[in-house]
Every structure is written in C-alpha cells, then in structure tokens.
Amino acid sequence: MNDVNRDDRTMIQTQGLTRCFGALTAVSALNLKIPRGEIFGLVGPDGAGKTTTLRLLCGLLDPTEGQAWVAGYDVARDTQPVKDRIGYMAQRFALYGDLTVEENMFFYADLFGISMAHRDLLMGSLLKMTRMEPFRKRQVGRLSGGMKQKLALMCTLLHRPQILFLDEPTSGVDPVSRRDFWAILYQLVRDGMTVLVTTAYLDEAERCNRVGLLHQGHLISCDSPEALKSQLEEACFEVQGVNQRAVREALQVFEGVISVEPSGATLHVFMPPAHSSAEVLEKKLHEKGLGPVTVRPVIPSLEDVFIALIRKTPRNAQEPPMPQGGTTRT
Amino acid sequence: MxxxxxxxxxxxxxxxxxxxxxxxxxxxxxxxxxxxxxxxxxxLDVDRIPTVVYDSDYTPESRELIQRFQGSRYFQILGSVDQYETIERKIDRDQCLLGVVIPQDYSRKLLSGDEAEIQILLDGSDSNTASIALGYAESMLQRYGLELRAVAFNRKGGGHLVPPIEPRLRVWYNSELxxxxxxxxxxxxxxxxxxxxxxxxxxxxxxxxxxxxxxxxxxxxxxxxxxxxxxxxxxxxxxxxxxxxxxxxxxxxxxxxxxxxxxxxxxxxxxxxxxxxxxxxxxxxxxxxxxxxxxxxxxxxxxxxxxxxxxxxxxxxxxxxxxxxxxxxxxxxxxxxxxxxxxxxxxxxxxxxxxxxxxxxxxxxxxxxxxxxxxxx
Structure with missing residues (x-):
C-alpha cells in the first residue's frame, strides 16, 4: 500500500501513468492528484489522450507503465472495489435505445446492487432533479440528445458513486441542456462527489475548480482557470478591422508579435509584456492603410492561454495523432 | 457471482x-x-418417377412389361412415344427421368427362349435420384424375369419352379421410408x-x-x-x-x-x-x-x-x-x-x-x- 491511501482527501492520483497503443503513446507519464469535492476538467484537442486517461482511471484499460489510485485503491490491482465506487459516462451514448428510461435505470440499479426501496427513492429524486419524470416510460431511442445525456448521467449516479468520470458529457447538447447539466454537477459536488470531466469546450473548462491541459499525451499545465490565465506572461490585444485577413497578415510580420489567433469575429494578438500598447498597434495598422481598426488590451481567455501553452510545447515532444485502439471515437 | x-x-x-x-x-x-x-x-423420397415408353414391338408381351411399370408406385408412365429421339428430347427438357425402350424383336426373343433385351435410359444429372431409380427398375425387371422363366418352365412340364430366395423385407423404424x-x-x-x-x-x-x-x-x-x-x-x-x-x-x-x-x-x-x-x-x-x-x-x-x-x-x-x-x-x-x-x-x-x-x-x-x-x- 502506498502513502496515498492514508491521505483520505485524495480521490484520484496517478504516478507516471502511461499507455501505449503499439508505437504510439496516448498518455505519457501523467501525474495527477485530485482531492475530494473537486470538479477537475481535463481539456485538450481531439486525440490528446483524454478518453484514454479516463479509461485508465476506470480500469477499462491497463496502463503500460505507472500506476493509478482511485478512491484509495490501485486501479490495476483492485479493479472491482474501484468499479463499486465510480460512475463512468462514456463519450458515446451507451444505453439501450429499445428499453424505456425506467428500464435502463432499473437495469443499472440491479448492476450496482441497490436495494429496491432505495432505488425507487433515488430514481424519484434523480428524475425530478433532471426534470425527466414525464419521460419515465418513453423508449430511450426516442429521447432528444440532451435528455439522453441526462439519462446516462442518472444511470451512473444511481449507486451514489464517490467519483464521477464524464467523457465529453455535453458534446452535441444544446446550450440550455448544457447549463442544466452543469447545475446538476454543482449540486452533486456540494454533496461531496468528486468529478473528473473531459471537455473540448473551454467555456466549460472555466466552470471547473481546476483544469489540466492535455496535449499529445502530456499534461502540459494544471491549475485553476484564474491562475492559468494570470500565468500567461504575454500581453493580449483584441484587434477588429474591416479586412481581417489583411490585418492578420500585417500583424504577423510586426516586430515583437508572437502570434495572431482568430477569436470569434476578432483577432487576438500576443506580444511580450510591456513591449507595445494598443495605441501603438492601432497607429501602425493605420499607417499600413488598414484602418479603420480598433485595438484594445484584453484579459486572455482560457482558450488564449491554451493556444499559447501548446505553442510553447517543444515540437520534439509531439507525435502524430493517436488512434483509438480499435474502439470508435467521434 | x-x-x-x-x-x-x-x-x-x-x-x-x-x-x-x-x-x-x-x-x-x-x-x-x-x-x-x-x-x-x-x-428425398424417390417415387412416381416420370417415365416414358417407346414400344416398337407392340405385342401383348411388351404391353405386359409396360403394365409392370404402371403397377409399381415408383414409376409413373407419362405416355408412350413412337420415336427414339422423342425420349431424348423429353429427358433433355426434364419432362421425364426415365425412358424404357422395347425393341421390335422383344416378344420374338422372349417366346423363343433367347435373352430379350430392353433399354433403360436414365437422366443421371441428379446422381442420387438416378441411382435409386435405377435400383428400382433393375430389381423390378429381375423379379419379372424370374417370374417369366418360372411360367415358361411350368409350361414345358417341368413342374412348379420357385425363385431360390424370396426376400421378406421389413423396414424397421421408418417403415414407409x-x-x-x-x-x-x-x-x-x-x-x-x-x-x-x-x-x-x-x-x-x-x-x-x-x-x-x-x-x-x-x-x-x-x-x-x-x-x-x-x-x-x-x-x-x-x-x-x-x-x-x-x-x-x-x-x-x-x-x-x-x-x-x-x-x-x-x-x-x-x-x-x-x-x-x-x-x-x-x-x-x-x-x-x-x-x-x-x-x-x-x-x-x-x-x-x-x-x-x-x-x-x-x-x-x-x-x-x-x-x-x-x-x-x-x-x-x-x-x-x-x-x-x-x-x-x-x-x-x-x-x-x-x-x-x-x-x-x-x-x-x-x-x-x-x-x-x-x-x-
């Protein structure tokens, strides 16, 4: 047993966790430590290793190297006690479309061995919380995308897991349903649950207590969203012009400009701190005949931070995108 | 568990x-x-084998032979033709499976005690059915031959001749096959x-x-x-x-x-x-x-x-x-x-x-x- 087990606040910990698929390293020497009651967001581009990390933590895959402890148990060795304590929601919707909402929930309640009385109580409150009560008898195949995700969440919550693993739970879900979904998550965390969620949406990452950025299998940064944003040394300016393309091309060759990234309808320009100012940039663009342009300093978003971080990652650490080991991923 | x-x-x-x-x-x-x-x-039962007869002898003896085929449940005489080629054509077109050809000298040879020959034409493209049909035809003709010999022997005053072996067949378990x-x-x-x-x-x-x-x-x-x-x-x-x-x-x-x-x-x-x-x-x-x-x-x-x-x-x-x-x-x-x-x-x-x-x-x-x-x- 490791010293991890004595620290009962740590719910998830990994040490040098590595998983290879053939010659490709999907997750490389991952070190994580997540305390109880935290919403931890794992973000990164497609193929960064988010799903593989989750599968490793749930005991669905064996690590090539390193170790993972979940709820105090070594995942590779004590897989069954881990499975009793976690809820996992796969990225792909994985319930039975020909069964009703209720039947799916009964099935999972049976799998987790919940007593009948407890089950009915819990189902009632979950259905109420997710406002799914009216759809109890409906076949799952005929639910909307958002409702399916809520049902999948309910099925993973039936056994009151200590830790919840969610793999891109809100992809393909409308904004309203997404807000509902997060409201439910916050409520669960208030009740003491620990949540590890992967997401490709950076606005969702901002809702997490801490965020880890995974890039090509490497955890390149891990902190609270605020700390991450203040970590960025570069100054960031928002530029809006008429001919965005010409403006962008002009900016790219300006002295001191580190990078220019599109951000919605505007451009975000990164420059070394105290190197320049909005006024100077605006004047220079005017001189190039690209006016009218407005330039203003902005607080960088998480997206800016991540793009900057990925840019700084040494190229030699980068590998081709990893395949998903025979299982589909959309 | x-x-x-x-x-x-x-x-x-x-x-x-x-x-x-x-x-x-x-x-x-x-x-x-x-x-x-x-x-x-x-x-896989083979019965009522569609049969065509070409009788160029046209005597009571040849008719009796045809009668034998007609009496068997394994054969069904579809008709008689007056040309050899017609049998060929009918077999080609799957209109019959078996052809019986009785030559002109059939009754003469039979009555004079010579070996009378008849020809059996068979569609062998389904070998299983063909061999079963052939078996039926052979055993029936053999039996008929023995009977004819016994009758002839009797007529010559040689007393009553019986076939040396009389099989009493009884099929078990699936008696109707x-x-x-x-x-x-x-x-x-x-x-x-x-x-x-x-x-x-x-x-x-x-x-x-x-x-x-x-x-x-x-x-x-x-x-x-x-x-x-x-x-x-x-x-x-x-x-x-x-x-x-x-x-x-x-x-x-x-x-x-x-x-x-x-x-x-x-x-x-x-x-x-x-x-x-x-x-x-x-x-x-x-x-x-x-x-x-x-x-x-x-x-x-x-x-x-x-x-x-x-x-x-x-x-x-x-x-x-x-x-x-x-x-x-x-x-x-x-x-x-x-x-x-x-x-x-x-x-x-x-x-x-x-x-x-x-x-x-x-x-x-x-x-x-x-x-x-x-x-x-």
Missing part, C-alpha cells in the same frame, strides 16, 4: 429479443420457417445450433458495436455474470424453439416420437448449453456483428447441417471428413434425435453420445470463460 446482476442481464436481453422484431423473427420465425421448408419441400421422418428430428439440432451459437455471439458483438460494452465494463458487472445472463436468455429462447420444433414435428409432420421425451429434452439442454458456450467463445474473438455472423455460420450452422448426418450420410463421406465429423457436436445430437424419435432408444444405447455432448459443453465453457475480456484493449 451475483445472481441479481445476472438476472438483470437476462431480463434486459429478453426485452431486446421481444422488442426487436428482427431478433424475434430470427429467434422464432426462422426455426419455424426451416421446419416447414425442410419438412415439406426437402423430400419417408425422408421427413429423419429430416425433421435432425433439423432440431440445426435449429438449436443456430439459436445458441449464432444469436449469442451476435448479441455480445452488438454490445461492442454500440459502445454499451464500455459502459457495462465500468460497472461492477463481472464478465462471467454478463455472459451467464445472456446465456439464460438464449437458453430460454432455445427451449421454446426445441419444444416448438418437437411439437411441429409430431403434430404436423406426424413424425413418431417413440422414445422418452424427457431424455430428449435433457440431451437437448446439454446440446444447447454447449452451443451457447460456443457462441460466447466466438464473441470473445469477434467484436463486430458481421464477423460474429460469419464465424457463427461457418463454425456452427454449416457443420451442423453438412457434417452431422442430418441429411448427408456420414458413412458415405471420405475418411478425412468422416474423422472431422467426430468433433461436430451436432453429429451426436442428430444420432440421439433420430434414435429417440424413430428407434425409441434411450440412455442405455446413447450414453456415449450424451457423454460426448457433456464433454464438449464442459470444454467449451472453460475456454469461453477463460477467453472473456474485461478490458477494452
């Missing part, structure tokens, strides 16, 4: 079968269809093998394809429980099919069930269990429904159909294939089925077959549980 989880899987699987019209058709419709198709259409009587019992083995091996492997492959397996693996559900739950569900389907097939066989096709139905039921369960384990073994290797289907067809349906002695007699197979049939479980179950249905025998004769079925089920069960995967990759 947790019975509640196993029960949950079995119940879920039942719901899948009942809700999905395709799987329901596969589970109940297909066996019935096979029974009716094979029971009615696939008859009806092919449905052995096809329908054998078909039960084929049906059970399809239900057991094919459907089970398909449902597990479906879970992999739909991504539901990933969700299941993240729960405390042990692979053995999942497999057992699915086996329970398809065992139920298999039992329904078995009872259905036996009932249809006995009630509609009038196949005699002479042995102990309970013994039949028990051995059916053992066979079903082995088939289910085989399906699980396939699904351990095949994660797509297409692959599972192909593997299931090749490894369960085809051997059960071709190598079990269900239709094709094992004794007539080349040695190598005959050796292979020994590891086909359906072979043993077909033997049991025919034995119980037609011969009315039971464990005292068929114990070796039962022991083999038990051994097969045991070995495949061990292999299947060992091969089960708990991981995604």
């Amino acid at each position: 947790n019975t509640r989880r196993t029960r949950a899987v079995a119940r879920k699987e039942f719901l899948h079968i009942v809700r999905d019209p395709r799987s329901l058709a596969m589970a109940l419709g297909m066996p019935l269809m096979m029974l009716f198709l094979f029971g009615y259409a696939l008859t 009806k092919s449905k009587n052995y096809i329908v019992p054998g078909l039960i083995a084929v049906i059970l093998m399809i239900i057991a091996a094919l459907l089970t492997s398909l449902t597990i492959a479906r879970e992999w394809e739909m991504g539901t397996m990933e969700q299941l693996l993240s729960t405390p559900l042990r692979p053995a429980e999942m497999v057992l739950g699915k086996m329970v569900a398809f065992f139920g389907v298999g039992l329904v099919d078995m009872v259905l097939a036996i009932a249809v066989g006995v009630l509609i096709f009038q196949v005699p069930l002479r042995g102990n139905p309970l013994f039949l039921f028990f051995t059916g369960c053992v066979f079903l269990f082995g088939g289910l384990c085989w399906g699980i073994l396939i699904s351990a290797v095949a994660r797509s429904q297409l692959l599972a289907y192909q593997m299931g067809m090749l490894s369960s349906f085809l051997p059960a159909f071709v190598l079990s002695g269900f239709i094709y007699s094992i004794e007539n197979m080349p040695v190598v294939i005959r050796v292979i049939t020994h590891v086909v479980p359906a072979r043993y179950f077909v033997t049991i089925l025919k034995g119980v249905f037609l011969k009315g025998i039971g464990f005292e004769v068929l114990w070796a077959e039962v022991v083999f079925l038990l051994t097969f089920a045991g070995i495949v069960f061990l292999l299947a549980t060992r091969k089960l995967k708990q991981k995604l990759a």
